[in-house]
Amino acid sequence: MKSDTLNIAHRGASGYFKENTVKAFKKAVDFGADYTELDARQTKDGKIIVFHDEAIDGFAIESQNCQDIIQRGKTRGIEIPLLCDIVKMFKCSIGLNIEIKGKMDLNLLLSIARPEKNKHILFSSFNADCLKHLKKLCPAAKTGILINDTFKDPLKTALLLNADALILKHYILKRGLLEKAAEKGIKTIVWTVNGVKHMRKYLKWEVWGIITDYPDKLHKLNHNCGKG
Secondary structure, three states: OOOOHHHHHEEEOOOOOOOHHHHHHHHHHHOOEEEEEEEEEEOOOOOEEEEEEEEEOOHHHHHHHHHHHHHHHHHHOOOHHHHHHHHHHHOOOOOOHHHHOOOOOOHHHHHHHHOOOOOEEEEEEEOOHHHHHHHHHHOOOHHHHHHHEOOOOOOHHHOOOOOOEEEHHHOOOOHHHHHHHHHHHOEEEEEOOOHHHHHHHHHOOOOEEEEOOOOOHHHHHHOOOOOO
């Protein structure tokens, strides 16, 4: 028996491999993830790369050209892929949760991800204005507002943004919020859940998605849900 909860690999199978790399994403597929989460940033020359941090070697990503960043990564043994390559490589094998980091040309992002053609694309951000603008540009785009401790009324925020999902630090989620969100048609995703005990808890709660560094562990639990 399998739970309907989605297995979302955090920056790929980042518990085992370097985050946001092709290898981490490939292993997420091998480990049975339904989606992989990744971080997108735009460079000075307008390219969108897959990279989490604001800077590399002390240089802000948005102040450098793409090839310079990629070369800096190579000298540190870090693979930094282009978002367009990741979309092409994985759009048929796994859903993509694209977290928007920093300033971004949203028209360019949409032209790369093409959410109107791929229903398994979810955009997320801590920046409410970013998600609001994205929805205006492409009403078909699925969006999720990232929630941390600073949000006092996350459900109200999601509704005002016409967001499709609440993406919360897992310990923030309460059953009451889960139920109210479901009543409003808002999906609930929790992050980053690495302990088996917590995985079991949120599978039992039937959240829409669980983000984890260990998609293999969640895959095993997910497929055994309801047994024993």
